[in-house]
Amino acid sequence: MASEGNEHIDIQETVEIPADAAAKGGSLTVEESLEIVLKKALVNDGxxxxxxxxxxxxxxxxxxxxxxxxxxxxxxIVALVEALCNEHKIRLIKVSDSKKLGEMAGLCKIDREGNPRKVVGASVVVIRKWGEESAARTTLLEHFGSQ
Structure with missing residues (x-):
């Protein structure tokens, strides 16, 4: 008996990680780097x-x-997160839109065309493990080094 209606969805099909622009010769902005790093951390359970x-x-x-x-x-929440980051010397980056942060953190459904649907806003996201080494991670660390 075939399993009708039950579809196996591979995580690599639903989470598209854009190719690093640095590999193509371009440079990544901080926002693009943040999006790539968040998706890689999500895939690596970090x-x-x-x-x-x-x-x-x-x-x-x-x-x-x-x-x-x-x-x-x-x-x-804002005051507590800022205080904890300052106290423990944890890097902090701020974004302006909670829906965009939720989309970058994977708090949405992806339709067949690859467009995000039903995006849930996120107030705070923390990376515990970076995942693999990438140009996006290097760009973010350089951004924090220059401040």
């Missing part, structure tokens, strides 16, 4: 999404990079 879990990871010093949405409605 991404923590959501305020509660992210704050736990920051408090345990189990974080390489924290991405915070500037437009978070809870001012206490």
């Amino acid at each position: 991404l923590v999404r959501g305020a509660k879990e992210s704050i736990k990871a920051l408090d345990r010093k189990d974080a390489e990079l924290c991405v915070l949405c500037e437009t978070t409605e809870e001012a206490g």
Whole structure:
């Protein structure tokens, strides 16, 4: 009996990681680098999404990079995340749109054409493990080194 209606979806089919622009001769912007790094961390099980879990990871010093949405409605979350990052010397980068952060962190459905649908906003995302070495990661680390 064939399994009708049950489809096996491979993770590599649903998560498209763009090719590094540096390999093509171009340079990556910080936003493009952040998107690539977040997707690679998601695939390698190194991404923590959501305020509660992210704050736990920051408090345990189990974080390489924290991405915070500037437009978070809870001012206490913003203050707590900034304080934990400063105290534990964890890199912090801020983005302006929670929906874009949610899309970069994989909090959405991808339709057949590859477009994101039903995007859920994210206030805080933490990278615990980078995943593999890439030009995007190098670009982000250079960005933090120049500040």
